[in-house]
Amino acid sequence: MISLSEVLKEYSSEVAIGPVDLEIPRGGITALVGPNGAGKSTLLTMIGRLLGLDAGTIEIAGYDVASTPSKDLAKIVSILRQENHFITRLTVRQLVAFGRFPYSKGRLTVADEKIVSEAIDFLGLGVLENRYLDQLSGGQRQRAYVAMVLSQDTEYVLLDEPLNNLDMRHSVQMMQHLHRAAEELGRTIVIVLHDINFAGHYADRICAMKEGRVVEFGTPAEILTDDVLTRVFDTPVRVIDGPNGPLAVYY
């Protein structure tokens, strides 16, 4: 369980994130949605300890994010940001193997290699594993980074807009991979999404944010209504019944 209490990040007297009180239960996919500048990514980076808090506490599985040593947290939670600095002369497999650093400290064992292979196969990167990162398309590279996060083998996985730069087919595949990771590997995945329909279809819970605060938290069925979405996104939204569940129409 990830629990946030009174979490606050102040940028200026007008711009602040929080105070946020939120409990994200174990298991499944929780999607963070909301308009631009709502604070979704900021909240995610604070949970992933990449950004300090000004007030409040965040606990992941009972460990306080601010006081638990970073190297211990790295075995509990992994985070993937939108922009990654990528280095040349690094193959997909070597990148994924970096995910084992919290355990191996760079000295890979046979067991580490096996987990790395599993993460690569899980995301269907087997044929690409010896390619250099700069020889990949944006979507393939995105998948390689997700594989690295999976090979870190943490119960909690935080992903900041992993569907960025992905086309229709790869977005769907990515969400299916993540859904399987939650289902088969028992991971708790928190993900920032822009497309409310992706959130509605694949997420188990949706957390809607607006102006730095959590305004709605519930199952997709509870969030995907005309009322709620119109209020959250400040734009007229109609929810209709699609062939695979409710669909938000906003254009």
Added chain:
Amino acid sequence: MAETLAAPAPVGQRTSRSLGTSRSRRRYWIILSILLVLAVGFAFGLLAWDNPMPFSTSGFWRIAELRAANLVVMVIVAICQATATVSFQTVANNRIVTPSIMGFESLYVAVQTSAVYFLGAAGVIALQGLPQFLLQIALMVAFALVLYGWLLSGRYANLQIMLLIGIIIGGGLGSVATFMQRLLTPSEFDVLAARLFGNISNAHTEYLPVAIPLCIVPAVLLWLNARRLNIVSLGRESSIGLGLNHRAELMKVLFLVSILMAVSTALVGPMTFLGFLVATLAYQFADSYDHRLVFPVAALTCFVVLSGAYFVMRNIFYAHGVVSIVIELVGGAVFLFVILRKGRL
């Protein structure tokens, strides 16, 4: 090449190690051996070429011993520059910077210039001697630490801003030095100019007992830190995500880099281009992200470049010691050739 690499490895052979294939392993060791042979060749050439005594007589070795001090200086400078530049580029997440832009060399130039400015030609003498050598190192390391400490611990801790401020301070020191040089008499300027080119003969043997440990210890520490450096090269957020204390790591590496750069600069003078050149070449030669493989290649490349340039300067142009000129000319050409042929850093 991409197609052959893309073929899936047979089950049981899948490995994430750097140099995973036998081909890349062979390539790495061949390059390392070539560098080693070149290094030994140049070193022997420097000892034996033009040696008036016949080989393996006691007179030969006596002359060779006199020249060996220069070789030791080159080994120190090579280890310092190569290790410092590779590490610095990694923590800066930037392959086109060198630690000398942080103001080390401007500080060195400013110190040398003001000595001559205030004390006249005697100032150059006043800066020679072990205490003065140590003082210069201490000054440069302190300068770097204040800059890093101040810029990396503040609210807006940002490496890019730190680099920018380093460049600006370096530029300011450089201008002050240029201004003072304008006011020198031609003969004083002539004395000073000799100190401002990177020159192996600037080093004095009495510095070596101090310079050797000050070079070896940080270099070994950085080498032991290589696996963490691999993670640091992924950037701040990924390294924190993988459990590294990124800021502590940054401070540690920058501190060691500042010692190495200070030793090299105080020993032989500015070598702005050398570190950058060998770091780039080393990545081409080693063809790996792994610092444990890049460090030895970089240090060896650096020694080959230095001793090669020194050999050419000494025995072909009879311009003793001023190696930075050859390095920048030939090294720059080699660098452009490699980059244009391979097309990536």
